[in-house]
Amino acid sequence: MGVSNNITALFNFVGLLCSVPVIGAGIWLASKQDNECVRLARWPVIILGVLVMLVSLAGFVGAYWNKQGLLAAYLFCMAALIVLLLALLIFAFAVTRPDGSYPVPGRAYREYRLGGFSVWLRHYVADQWPQIRTCLSSSDVCQKFGRNQPYLTAYQFFRTDLTPLQSGCCKPPTVCGYGYVNPTMWNNPSNPMADVDCAIWSNDQSQLCYDCSSCEAGLLGNLRKEWRKANVALIIAAVVLIWVYIIGCSAFKNAQAQDLFRRYKQGFV
The missing domain is CATH 1.20.120 (Four Helix Bundle (Hemerythrin (Met), subunit A))
Known part of the structure; x- marks a missing residue:
């Protein structure tokens, strides 16, 4: 050789x-x-x-x-x-x-808007969202998050750096003004008309914000x-x-x- x-x-x-x-x-x-x-x-x-x-x-x-x-x-x-x-x-x-993320005053985590991501990614996810939504709701992405994070106060939760998926799917948008109970349970919004996702949020653990635009945006944030x-x-x-x-x-x-x-x-x- x-x-x-x-x-x-x-x-x-x-x-x-x-x-x-x-x-x-x-x-x-x-x-x-x-x-x-x-x-x-x-x-x-x-x-x-x-x-x-x-x-x-x-x-x-x-x-x-x-x-x-x-x-x-x-x-x-x-x-x-x-x-x-x-x-x-x-x-x-x-x-x-x-990058469709934006900071929230007084919060360690960021929230996400669909309009901030690429058109191709938005269309790709939107076309498959019914199947993706079913998959996410049957997973333990939010349930596990709620069980494994025993926050005692709202302040502790607000100072936690959430993943894009947790931020978008497991809680309502901050602008709605929901009152914190635990990571996946929120009540009495002070500004329920601030965003269309405000009316979509549900404390039903199989629903949460899986139908929200913020959940799609959070998924895109995770993928990015x-x-x-x-x-x-x-x-x-x-x-x-x-x-x-x-x-x-x-x-x-x-x-x-x-x-x-x-x-x-x-x-x-």
């Missing part, structure tokens, strides 16, 4: 390792409770990671055993996968760039937050894969040149 093939095999092994954060990001997204209900692009991320692993493995085998055809196929397929990964990153950044975290792993993987691919192309060309030169010399022997 020549020096160029050694280098190609080494960097293909690095590429193989790059598939781990991509697969890990997909699995992490799939493990999130809101993604259980939305299932937004989690399988494409996992599948993309598995394909990167398989193609890198093929490149490693081709370099180690000097299979030029396999190496050429590796370079072609890896180029396509890098393009797909970059397209996924651009799409994810585009649809998660707008999670995808922003997953993007960090995907960016690192993309940068390393591009670096590995460039070095792999250079090593492949060197190997081709060495093979051509060897054949040229043999022609004169």
Whole structure:
């Protein structure tokens, strides 16, 4: 095995390792409770990671055993996968760039408006909201929140940093002026006409604010937050894969040149 093939095999092994954060990001997204209900692009991320692993493995085998055809196929397929990964990153950044959250005076948590999120995300969730709403209400996202947070006073609750889903679905909007009883029970709104969600709120634990626009917005806030975290792993993987691919192309060309030169010399022997 020549020096160029050694280098190609080494960097293909690095590429193989790059598939781990991509697969890990997909699995992490799939493990999130809101993604259980939305299932937004989690399988494409996992599948993309598995394909990167398989193609890198093929490149490693081709370099180690000097299979030029396999190496050429590796370079072609890896180029396509890098393009797909970059397209996924651009799409994810585009649809998660707008932030629909806003601060609430006197509260540690933020609240969410649908109008602040990307049009694509809003339409995607709106089209599937009946199924998503049923999934959320049958989950324990709010019930568990109420059981595990034994706040004794309203002040303790107001000083808690809620997740977007908890803020949007498990309590009424602050502007309605509901009186705090516990995290998922509120009474006597002082301003019931301030927002359409004020009349939708229910102390029925199967209803709460699952039909509210704020719940849809909170779900989008959760998705945005999670995808922003997953993007960090995907960016690192993309940068390393591009670096590995460039070095792999250079090593492949060197190997081709060495093979051509060897054949040229043999022609004169």
